[in-house]
Amino acid sequence: MRTRNTSKRPAQNPPEQSEDAAKAISPKSRDKRKGKLKVGLDHGSSVKACGTDDDAKECAPVKEEGEGENEGDAQTEMDWEDGDIPAMEGFAHELGKEVTVEFTDSPSSVEKRTSQRVSPEEKELAEVVHKVHLLCLLARGRMVDKACNDPLTQASMLSLLPSNLLKITETPNLTVDNLKPLVNWFHSNFQISTESVDKGSFESNVRFALQNQKGTAEEVAALSVVLFRALNLTARFVCILDVTSLKPDGGNQESHRLDTKAISSPIRNAPSTSLLNTKIDSCLTPRRNKRYKKETAPTSEKSDECAEEPKRKGDIEFEMQLQMALSATATTTKTTVHDSSSPAESSGVQRKLRGKSAIWSRSGPPLYWTEVYCSGETLNGRWIHVDAVNGIVDGEDKIEAAAAVCKRPLRYAIAFAGNGAKDVTRRYCLQWYKIAPSRVNMQWWDKVMAPLTELESVATGLGSINKDNTASNPTVGDKQLIGPGNHSRLDHISCSSNRSALEDMELETRALTEPLPTNQLAYKNHHLYAIEKWLTKNQTLYPRGPVLGYCSGNPVYPRSCVQILQTRQKWLREGLQVRANQLPAKIVKPSKKVVNSELSETSICDAEEQSKANLELYGKWQLEPLQLRHAENGIVPKNEHGNVEVWSEKCIPPGTVHLRLPRLVPVAKRLEIDFAPALVGFEFRNARTYPVFEGIVICTEFKDAILEAYAEEEERREAAEKKRDEAQALNRWFQLLSSIATRQRLKNSYAGPSSVSPLEEKSSSGKSGMVGNFKDEVKRPTIMISEDGHEHEHVFPVEDQIFDEETAVRTKRCPCGFSIQVEEL
DNA sequence: GTGAATTATCACTCTTTGCTGTTC
């Protein structure tokens, strides 16, 4: 009989059944409801425990110990204790086969909340998965980009193009209007298919799609890039990286969404989010793996582990509905909405799209498109958004709205060209503050993108990307391009850097001209704007202006006006001090703990004195470099505690030096040099903070003298230590060998001739040397038993002795073959 | 039904200058 050991389980992991049951009922009814535990007896010995009556129907019976050990269900996640409940058996017989236990305690809201909290480990895991997924999707984008450079595909594409559209190649300054006929032709000739055909490689898939004029959204978008590149236009393949969420919970929700996509999505070759999660998860944490398995199981098509888990009723219903909806949609329309989360969602999306962004109603959320460089647009030319699949040109301002409607956050819009990539999210995202928290750490991302951006910049600067292998493979390098007599190439490089720089400027301008958010909360951590209401305790506005606008009556200031405030003490640690006659920028109440400690120490009771205990905060504009007292007459200036706080080099008083060496205090004392212990920090132990000292601070003029004395002292100390160690070693050897000798004497005295100690046996039979350190007193003849069984007294002739001067070990050898090594002290 | 505002909760940060017994 096994029972649940709830004491071992953390509160964060309640039983899955209870959690599911909790979801099934509304929070209010859940709180009011009287808890009921239904216990069903199986064969009179097994008890199944379920959270509620309803749950009891779904709970599987608990197996006997040793039975069903390999089951990967949720029960294995529980800790069990062995125990007998004979009374229960008898009780069961009396009552029949079902025992109902009622309890009045309902799970507290705290426990429920706790169960939903994600641990730091889970956050870290989600970040790792996010990063790995990003790298995978970047690699995929590069692969698609490479396929768009295939000369055979491009030639095939040109063969389909009407001759009148070929004139676009003769246009000197390409504009949006020039592109429209071409895009319209593509739009009317290529369609999206829900079925993906795998021909072995993406290039083959694209060729197959070209042949049938039908393919997945990704393939058709790639074909549009093929078309533009075939016409010698500068074009980039752009896609939204639909990556797993940085947040564990978001990732779970998303995994469902993306799993659903895996059923109908044409992106079959892309690494599936759920699969990725499962694979990485299984490598990282088994505990998380179980959780992910459970969540991804209903819809993951490739995850074998997940398939083992029994599907829940709701999941089965969902799948049936999905299949029905897909089949119905397939019969009524020629093209289908690809990769929608669910029929309900897709219909909702369609409805919304009709209202807001009807242009994407044909193919669902925008995931792939093309950017064509139009030199005839604006003064210097610009990149034009072209969604040839949907026949849209220059629709960059609609992408964000369409993605939002389709619940597909626009976090990473990446343009691929020349085997490189560039983050162009800024071009399509107007509300950066919304996506910024869901993007990966900027430093990491910049580091990843830097080499790719360089490749992309070189490639797109060369005009046509596809015709020149050098361009598409810039690893050849700029050095080759800028060879002697290659001035035209040099111009191209210059053009490349100009074009790239102009685009960078454009994106940066967009970043700095983000519209003001309409909700107050958005200003809390907004990178550009701030309102006073959401400033933290240690922040203030300086200067108070300019006011950029208003949100719910609150003036909006530039984020650059937000200044960090700190106490005088804190600024001192940074080598800064408050200028004279400066009033505190802000006065805040200190923590009760600080006030209490101060009150107890100084007996400050009245309100006036208490107000003095308030924390006065100052801003950076009120500071000047720290001016410490100079050391005079060999005396180190110290604080009220008699030490020097060394938070940084700036905190060391002029004319002094900090020596970070141990055991300096006795030396300084002996030389009668003034010094101060160097406080380098605090350590929190036993509910108290303790100062941490490291070395001392002395006047600079004593530095050499004290170091010299320190070196001598250390030498003396090391010599003494060595001497002590040697004496100790000698003593221990003596004790060891004495005990061996005593043992041997006892053996010889009391043991019979046949009994041989293991030590003797080893020495005689193996004829090997025995390392020892026999002192002179151990000189008595050693009687051993030789191989032939005869008693034999070893003798060590002087001529058979070898002395190793390096190790001071003398090897003595008996004619019988026995040898012994003696370390001479 | 949706989005904004408010509230509740949790995890993380900050705090900040001994005492006592034992050994050498």
Add this chain to the structure above:
DNA sequence: GGAACAGCTTTGAGTGATAATTCA
């Protein structure tokens, strides 16, 4: 007898982030 050293024991309030709830 004095100096040096090791061990002790494991805060708690404030704050920001975030989820849940309420409100418009």
